[in-house]
Amino acid sequence: MRVIRHVLAAAALVGAAVLLPAAANAADKVCKLAITGTDLMQYDKKELDVASDCTSVELTLTHGGKLPKEAMGHKLGAGQRS
Numbered sequence: 001m002r003v004i005r006h007v008l009a010a011a012a013l014v015g016a017a018v019l020l021p022a023a024a025n026a027a028d029k030v031c032k033l034a035i036t037g038t039d040l041m042q043y044d045k046k047e048l049d050v051a052s053d054c055t056s057v058e059l060t061l062t063h064g065g066k067l068p069k070e071a072m073g074h075k076l077g078a079g080q081r082s
Helices: 002-027
Strands: 030-037 056-063
Touching: none
Parallel strands: 030 056
Antiparallel strands: none
């Protein structure tokens, strides 16, 4: 009888070790947002909404413009002139 209790207790501990990390990961919710900018320095969206149950946000910024970086004055490094 004592051996059976030990086996059941060990099985319960192993089951808890498997289930608890899965429950913790299930509580994490990563919300993914994306926004694209243009050569006119405007974005394709006016606002971004994040759901209240998100635990973190992954934001992807994409440049959809076609002008070379030399045409955009804000891209100049220190000591360079346009």
